[in-house]
Each structure stands twice: as C-alpha cells, then as structure tokens.
Amino acid sequence: xxxxxxxxxxxxIKTVTIEREGDCFQVTVGENRYQIRAQRPEHGRLxxxxxxxxxxxHVASDGLRRYVALAGQTWTLERPQPQxxxxxxxxxxxxxxxxxxxxxxVLDVLVxxxxxxxxxxxxxxxxxxxxxxxxxxxxxxxxxxxxxxxxQVVERGQVLVELSDG
Amino acid sequence: MFAKILIANRGEVAVRIIxxxxxxxxxxxxVYSDADADALHTMLAEESVRIGPPPPAQSxxxxxxxxxxxxxxxxxxxxxxxxxxxxxxDFAEAVQAAGLTWxxxxxxxxxxxxxxxxxxxxxxxxxxPIVPGYQESQEEAELLAAAxxxxxxxxxxxxxxxxxxxxxxxxxRAELPAALQSARREAQNAFGDARIYLERLIRSxxxxxxxxxxxxxxxxxxxxxxxxxxxxxxxxxxxxxxxPLLDADLRRRMGEASVAAVRAVGYVNAGTLEFLxxxxxxxxxxxxxxxxLQVEHPITEQVTGVDLVKLQLQVAAGQPIPFTQEQxxxxxxxxxxxIYAEDPANGFLPSVGKVLRAVEPVGPGVRVDAGITTGDxxxxxxxxxxxxxxxxxxxxADAVRKMDWALSRYVLLGLTTNxxxxxxxxxxxxxxxxxxTTDFVERYFAxxxxxxxxxxxxxxxxAALAELLEGAAVGASxxxxxxxxxxxxxxxxxxxxxxRMGAGLGSQP
Numbered sequence: 001x002x003x004x005x006x007x008x009x010x011x012x013i014k015t016v017t018i019e020r021e022g023d024c025f026q027v028t029v030g031e032n033r034y035q036i037r038a039q040r041p042e043h044g045r046l047x048x049x050x051x052x053x054x055x056x057x058h059v060a061s062d063g064l065r066r067y068v069a070l071a072g073q074t075w076t077l078e079r080p081q082p083q084x085x086x087x088x089x090x091x092x093x094x095x096x097x098x099x100x101x102x103x104x105x106v107l108d109v110l111v112x113x114x115x116x117x118x119x120x121x122x123x124x125x126x127x128x129x130x131x132x133x134x135x136x137x138x139x140x141x142x143x144x145x146x147x148x149x150x151x152q153v154v155e156r157g158q159v160l161v162e163l164s165d166g
Numbered sequence: 167m168f169a170k171i172l173i174a175n176r177g178e179v180a181v182r183i184i185x186x187x188x189x190x191x192x193x194x195x196x197v198y199s200d201a202d203a204d205a206l207h208t209m210l211a212e213e214s215v216r217i218g219p220p221p222p223a224q225s226x227x228x229x230x231x232x233x234x235x236x237x238x239x240x241x242x243x244x245x246x247x248x249x250x251x252x253x254x255x256d257f258a259e260a261v262q263a264a265g266l267t268w269x270x271x272x273x274x275x276x277x278x279x280x281x282x283x284x285x286x287x288x289x290x291x292x293x294x295p296i297v298p299g300y301q302e303s304q305e306e307a308e309l310l311a312a313a314x315x316x317x318x319x320x321x322x323x324x325x326x327x328x329x330x331x332x333x334x335x336x337x338x339r340a341e342l343p344a345a346l347q348s349a350r351r352e353a354q355n356a357f358g359d360a361r362i363y364l365e366r367l368i369r370s371x372x373x374x375x376x377x378x379x380x381x382x383x384x385x386x387x388x389x390x391x392x393x394x395x396x397x398x399x400x401x402x403x404x405x406x407x408x409x410p411l412l413d414a415d416l417r418r419r420m421g422e423a424s425v426a427a428v429r430a431v432g433y434v435n436a437g438t439l440e441f442l443x444x445x446x447x448x449x450x451x452x453x454x455x456x457x458x459l460q461v462e463h464p465i466t467e468q469v470t471g472v473d474l475v476k477l478q479l480q481v482a483a484g485q486p487i488p489f490t491q492e493q494x495x496x497x498x499x500x501x502x503x504x505i506y507a508e509d510p511a512n513g514f515l516p517s518v519g520k521v522l523r524a525v526e527p528v529g530p531g532v533r534v535d536a537g538i539t540t541g542d543x544x545x546x547x548x549x550x551x552x553x554x555x556x557x558x559x560x561x562x563a564d565a566v567r568k569m570d571w572a573l574s575r576y577v578l579l580g581l582t583t584n585x586x587x588x589x590x591x592x593x594x595x596x597x598x599x600x601x602x603t604t605d606f607v608e609r610y611f612a613x614x615x616x617x618x619x620x621x622x623x624x625x626x627x628x629a630a631l632a633e634l635l636e637g638a639a640v641g642a643s644x645x646x647x648x649x650x651x652x653x654x655x656x657x658x659x660x661x662x663x664x665x666r667m668g669a670g671l672g673s674q675p
Binding site for chain 2: 003005007009010014016018020025027029030032034036038039040043044046048050055057058059060061062066067068069070071072073074075077101102103104105127128129130131133153156
C-alpha cells in the first residue's frame with residue numbers, strides 16, 4: 001500500500017511517497033528513490049538507516065507544521081492547507097490591516113472604530129518578553145474594526161485592526 | 167547552614183539554585199505565577215506556592231507577596247537569583263527586617279553600587295579607574311565646560327539609566343545642547359529621573375567583567391574575568407573565560423582593582439565588576455557593578471571549579487570563603503551561549519509556544535542550564551532567555567569546536583530560537599581570532615538572516631515516515647493515497663498529545 005504526503009517548500013509542493021515492506025520502506029521524494037529502514041523507539045523519535053548510514057531523527061508536529069531534527073540541523077516543514085481553508089485565507093484581511101508582528105500582550109489600543117488614521121500612526125502597543133513593539137498603520141485609512149483590547153494575548157499574524165479606504 | 171530557602175525567581179536560574187540547595191540538603195520553596203504553574207522550577211522544589219497572575223508586577227516583582235510566603239512556610243533565607251527583585255535594596259531590607267537572611271550583599275552596598283553616579287564616585291575614591299566624565303552638576307554651563315575637558319566624542323548617559331535608554335553619542339561640541347535636552351526627556355520618561363552625566367566615549371571597547379566575592383570575616387577576592395563583548399542591543403549573547411585579550415599582567419591589575427572595590431564598600435557575597443577595556447592601549451575603566459549572581463556565572467564555575475551558588479549560601483550563612491586568592495586558578499577555557507526564544511528571520515522579535523520536544527546535548531564538558539523541557543510553554547510574559555549552553559574545552563579552539571558541536575545537537579522543536587544565529591557568531595572569523603568588540607554584532611551581522619536552505623530529501627522522508635509510524639502507533643488506520651486526508655490538521659499525528667506529555671515527564675532531569 002502506497003501512502004503519499006505533501007509538504008510546502010517555498011512556493012513548491014514536494015511529494016513523498018512511502019511503500020512499506022516489513023520494517024523497510026521504499027520512499028520516493030520527488031524523482032529520487034530511497035530504501036529506508038525506520039523504527040520508532042519512542043514518541044517523537046525515529047531511528048533511520050539509509051544504506052550504511054544510521055541516523056536518529058527527532059520529530060514533532062503542531063497543526064500543519066512539522067519539525068524534523070536530523071544530523072545537527074532542524075527543519076520546519078509545512079503541510080499544505082486543506083482546500084477550504086486556503087479559500088478562507090484568500091478572502092481574509094486586506095493589505096490595509098494591521099497584523100501582530102510578534103506574539104504578545106496588548107498593552108494599549110490607541111484608536112477606536114470609525115477613526116481616520118494616517119500612515120505610520122501608532123495604533124496598538126504590544127509587549128512580549130520585556131520588549132515593547134509599536135504597531136503602526138501600514139496605510140492611511142479609516143478604522144473599520146478593532147479586533148483586540150488591552151490585556152489580551154495575541155498570536156503572531158493575528159489581525160489587530162482592520163483598516164478600510166478613508 | 168539554612169534549613170529552608172525560598173527562591174524568588176523563575177526559569178533556569180530558579181532551577182539552578184534549587185538544585186544547589188538540594189545537593190546541600192536544604193529544603194526549597196518555589197514561587198510561581200499562573201503562567202508558570204507547570205514550569206520546571208515549580209516541579210523541582212519541595213514546596214511551590216502561587217503568588218499571583220502572570221504580569222511580573224503582580225507576581226515575581228511583588229516583594230510583599232513573596233515575603234509573606236517565606237514567613238508562612240518557615241523559610242530562613244531568600245535567594246533572589248538575577249533580575250526581578252535581585253537588585254532591589256528596599257526588598258532586601260524588608261527581608262532582613264522580617265528576620266530572614268538575604269542571600270546577597272547588604273542593602274547599603276546595593277544602594278551605593280545601584281546608582282551609576284554614586285558607584286562611579288565610590289570607585290574613584292577607591293582608586294579604581296573610571297571612564298573620564300562629569301557628574302557634579304546638572305547646570306548647562308558647567309556641563310558644556312566639562313565636555314570641553316573630557317573631549318569629543320562623548321556619551322550623555324542617564325543617572326538612573328540602563329539598557330541604553332537616555333544615552334546619546336555626541337560627536338562634536340555643537341551637538342551637545344540638543345543631545346542633553348533629548349537625553350533628559352528620554353530619561354524622565356523611562357526612569358522618572360531626568361538627571362544625566364557625561365562620559366568619554368571609548369570606541370569599539372571590550373566588555374570584560376570580574377567575578378568578586380566578599381565574606382563577613384573581611385575576606386575579599388576575585389575569581390578572574392569573563393569576556394562578554396559579543397552583545398546584541400546591549401544584551402550579552404556569548405561569554406567566555408579566560409578573555410582572549412587579557413595577559414597575566416592586565417588580569418592581575420584588573421583583579422586587584424576589583425578586590426579594592428569590594429573592600430571599599432565592605433561588600434559581602436557575590437558581585438561582578440564590569441569594565442570597558444580599550445583594545446588600542448589596553449587601559450581599563452570601571453563601568454558598573456552588579457550586586458547579584460550573573461547570568462553568565464557558569465563559565466566561571468567551569469574554569470575555577472567553584473560552585474558560586476553554594477558559595478553564596480555559605481557566605482550568607484556567615485561562613486568564611488573556604489579558599490584564598492592564591493588558590494584561585496583558571497583551568498582550560500569555557501564558553502557560554504544564551505539560547506533565546508526569538509526569531510532571527512523576524513528581526514529577532516520574541517517567539518513563543520510549546521516546546522514539543524527538547525533534547526539537550528550531553529558529553530564531556532557540555533553543560534545545559536535550562537528552565538524549560540519537553541511539554542513546557544514559553545509565554546509572552548517573561549524574558550526570552552530559555553536556556554544557557556556552556557562548554558569547557560582544553561583551550562579556546564577546542565571550546566569553540568565543542569560549542570559548535572553542542573549547538574548542532576541542541577534539539578528544541580516547536581519554537582524558534584536564536585541557535586542558527588549563535589552558530590554564525592561563533593563561526594565568524596573575528597570571533598575565532600578572539601577580537602570581537604562590543605560593536606561586533608552591529609558591524610558584522612546587520613540585517614543578518616538565517617540561511618533559507620532547502621530541506622534535504624532525507625528530512626522530508628523522515629517527516630513522512632513520522633506521520634506514518636506515529637499515526638500507526640496510536641492505532642489509527644493508515645491514511646489513503648491522494649494526500650487530502652493526510653493533509654488534514656486533525657490527522658492521527660495530532661492525536662498523540664497524551665503520549666507527548668508522557669515523554670516530557672520522562673525526560674525531566
């Protein structure tokens with residue numbers, strides 16, 4: 001039985017196909033074929049053998065993100081978004097919206113909905129790990145919606161303020 | 167010796183102190199905020215008490231809350247670690263007034279050395295070289311006249327300052343009045359204190375500090391230097407000892423000045439004198455004194471064989487320092503790298519998240535002081551420094567190679583760290599030659615980005631094999647060909663959180 005996995009690498013989608021033969025696997029990455037012996041001695045760890053090389057890999061996953069530590073390097077891979085999620089993301093916030101540049105605690109929101117703001121105007125004050133970050137309007141416009149309030153913890157990339165054309 | 171100590175801190179330093187206490191047979195009390203209920207330090211201590219919500223002002227900086235816990239649980243001493251309340255003389259005084267021992271210097275010594283200007287005055291009186299400067303008046307005319315005597319370029323600094331706030335570089339006389347005004351405004355905003363002073367600017371200096379110790383029996387000595395010239399935005403990132411710059415003569419002279427400083431203020435317990443060294447003429451100047459344990463104390467421990475935390479406890483308990491200056495020697499070479507939860511590809515902004523898997527490097531001469539392990543959460547509330555990697559090599563070249571190896575083998579999955587940046591720093595030829603100055607990072611790493619290398623086939627294969635094997639291990643049926651089902655974020659791989667927690671507990675030290 002063949003199983004296929006896809007990963008987003010930059011703009012490219014890489015496909016990995018695995019066919020099991022006992023504790024040995026025929027693995028195809030793009031055009032290349034490998035015979036890999038793989039065991040999972042404990043959660044989060046793989047023992048691999050490729051030809052004469054034996055390696056210990058550490059793996060973890062978080063949502064669509066996959067982490068692989070192998071031979072002294074750590075790689076972060078992304079599984080592609082499911083179709084419906086991709087569409088939702090495409091219809092998401094426009095270029096005029098302010099997204100959190102880092103995860104953090106909202107210290108202060110300096111604007112209210114309906115307010116006209118100029119480009120570069122300070123909208124939200126974020127703080128994380130003793131560092132303060134001033135989040136300013138990327139473009140001039142009107143505040144269509146404020147999505148955060150003081151005291152709230154936000155994630156990186158979360159929309160803080162939506163702006164619309166003045 | 168004490169029977170029970172409260173550790174008024176969190177993270178790796180709390181873990182470090184708790185371990186030392188446990189080795190000495192002293193019971194420990196940890197305090198924690200709601201964000202740290204499951205943190206390593208709370209699990210390690212014999213007793214752990216919640217002190218408040220996550221913001222430091224309501225938890226780790228709440229001296230009254232912490233003192234209350236110490237009294238209620240019958241502690242006989244408080245160790246403040248570094249940061250938080252460690253340099254708060256009022257808190258130290260309150261601890262002593264409550265009848266407990268403060269593991270640190272006297273509140274009076276903390277006050278003298280806590281203000282930059284009073285520290286400068288005390289050091290000048292003790293014959294310790296200070297950077298030529300002027301702090302006697304806030305009058306414009308006096309400051310302008312003094313600037314002429316000091317010479318340009320010079321620095322305007324805030325009396326209450328720290329972290330570069332209220333600091334201005336002035337290249338020539340005409341720029342001074344405007345610089346004074348803006349520095350005062352910034353100092354007033356940052357510290358509520360507009361006072362400033364002037365100092366000669368030493369271009370491209372080295373930052374070299376001396377570990378000192380005094381005891382209640384009049385003994386004072388130093389445990390040699392640490393070089394901390396590799397800094398990013400005034401934050402140290404790589405430290406080492408011995409310093410590649412010092413020779414025996416300069417080490418002896420700086421050490422003697424440091425001990426003179428300790429004697430001058432009657433300093434008891436651990437402290438650090440920070441100096442700027444001008445590499446051009448090898449002259450050194452007192453910068454400031456830190457009246458507490460330092461983040462980078464492990465490298466001193468590695469080369470001198472002295473456990474500084476245990477020595478702090480012994481001295482606080484009234485015992486004399488059990489060795490003499492002549493018995494202090496640096497053996498081999500130690501380097502420390504600070505691991506920060508920050509994203510070099512996103513302007514070094516903080517990165518938070520759950521540590522999905524932590525595997526620390528182990529081997530001869532490799533030490534990890536970490537506050538986190540598998541399953542722990544790194545939050546927005548506290549310092550981004552999550553661990554320190556320390557190596558001890560035969561000599562400097564060996565230590566650098568060992569650090570290179572250890573950085574590669576430090577697996578931290580789930581959050582972004584500065585490990586790739588540390589790798590680049592210790593690989594840089596200027597660092598390799600031992601010639602880094604405090605502007606090294608600014609000069610050679612401006613706009614630095616981690617190499618966006620494409621993952622090798624084997625990494626992709628490992629990821630896919632993990633999906634297959636981890637999924638099968640929890641009894642889920644293999645996913646179908648086609649990739650859509652396999653791309654589901656709620657795939658079998660995600661259902662293994664329970665197991666992951668188990669793995670986390672198993673790997674705790």
